[in-house]
Amino acid sequence: MDGTDQDPSGAAATIDPERWVDEHGDALYRFALIRLRDPERAEDIVQETFAAALHARAHFAGRSTERTWLIGILKRKIIDQYRKRWREVPATELAAGAEEDLAVQSMFDERGHWLQQYGPNSWSNPSSAIQEEDFFRTLHGCMGALPGRLADAFTLREIDSIPSDEVCQILGITPTNLWAMLHRARVRLRMCMEKNWFGREGSKP
């Protein structure tokens, strides 16, 4: 790198953004891909993260590892993107809420009891699932099959364990609204995982 050795603190001399790409690029990309579910958007946000880190490198105090510092920047960028996207929700997407609700309602009969084919079955070996190869690939696939709005709310709440009130603030929605969306997401995700993973070994009751 040229130019960086003129930094009097000497800090920049040890920071080489191209090395960042080699050392942290994959980890940051995976982190972003889980949360944004779109390879192109994930790549873009990682690039933005590196650029922001480059501008802010003087603030990197070495209190945390370089990886943690970069992930911190990426996390904030992802949340900002959620915030922005949810402020620009087109009207057609708002109408989608009613449809999502209908999909869940149709799993129950008129008295509100589970229809036989939608009733939860017992799961085979749930405790060893996470050690199995492909488990998270299946989970990620099922999350990708959720309507985007539901996946967003679910990701903030369950993947990043952000408290409900903060999720409401990020997405600009009411708690009642959030609870309803999370419920719809869970119903669908549960079904998908039962179908594609936990029901595999003939565990029907």
Added chain:
Amino acid sequence: MTNCRQSSELSSQSLDRKLSLRQWLALKLHTAACPFCKRFGEHIAMLKNFCEKFGECGHEKQITNGLTPEARKRMKESLRGTAGK
């Protein structure tokens, strides 16, 4: 009486907020008698746990190897441009 639709909603909400005593009781009573709803509650709690694990570093290797060589190249080029400024 609480039906399965309401009970499953309460199950879900219990992961996001504290239920009132009345709601909590209604949920307990219903799930004690309904295997479907009991399983529903157990499953969504497990999913929460799986997702937390998924969010921690390491497991994501299953979904992608990482950046493509082209993406890596693009990023380096762009950073070189930024760093020069």
